[in-house]
Amino acid sequence: MSSFSRGFRGRGRSFVDRLPPGQYPTESFPVLSAGPTPEVSTDTWTFTVTTERGEEHRWTWDQMMALPQEEPVRDIHCVTRWSKFDTRWRGVSLDTFLEGVDTDAAFAVAHSYGGYTTNLPLADLRGGKAWVVHAYDGFALSPEHGGPARLLVPHLYFWKSAKWVRGLRLTAEDRPGFWEGGGYHNYGDPWREQRHRGD
Ligand SMILES: Nc1nc2c(c(=O)[nH]1)N[C@H]1C(S)=C(S)[C@@H](COP(=O)(O)O)O[C@H]1N2
Ligand SMILES: [Mo]
Helix, strand or coil, rough: CCCCEECCCCCCCCCHHHHCCCCEEEECCCCCCCCCCCCCCCCCCCEECCCCCCCCCCCCCHHCCCCCCCCEEEEEECCCCEEEEEEEEEEEEEHHHHHHCCCCCCEEEEEEEECCCCEEEHHHHHCCCCEEEEEECCCCCCHHHCCCCCCCCCCCCHCCCCCCEEEEEEECCCCCHHHHHHHHHHCCHHHCCCCCCCC
């Protein structure tokens, strides 16, 4: 199964209308990492969703690849002001992972190999808005861009798209992640220019 979809801001709108305030478009694909690129093998990679009651749902690489795959094409927006239009990914919707997960949690913290974390409302991971992606523009995702797999949450600033993702912890209360604790905005909507705490 596969699906191809353009962002709801896509079709029929000029690139100018798709550029959030304070952003500039780039054709290149900058690499932004807070630390070294961790070496993560698909032989040992797992993706774990841990509920607020401590229940763990875990997928190996092969299990993840056997799930329905989607090909989202989306604009991405980094808080350092570059935006990139129509980036094409391949991966599994968070809706698919969360289907069989019994939870009343309102928040999630994404955890990465290497220690990075980022928090977001669980609702922002549902409804066809977020994916675990393992390919970019037709090729396996390169390590510097988060390979073997990263989160893709394109409607929020790109720091929410955790590279080298290893799991989600679902929680009743909101807990700031790495950049959120360091002064970035807790939510990070590029259309409202939520760059820093207080924006
Ligand atoms: N694990 C991890 N994920 C991360 C980061 C990071 O430092 N570590 N940086 C974030 C930031 S600030 C941005 S803009 C994007 C950059 O992704 P890219 O390097 O593929 O452009 O990854 C996000 N995800
Ligand atoms: Mo960023």
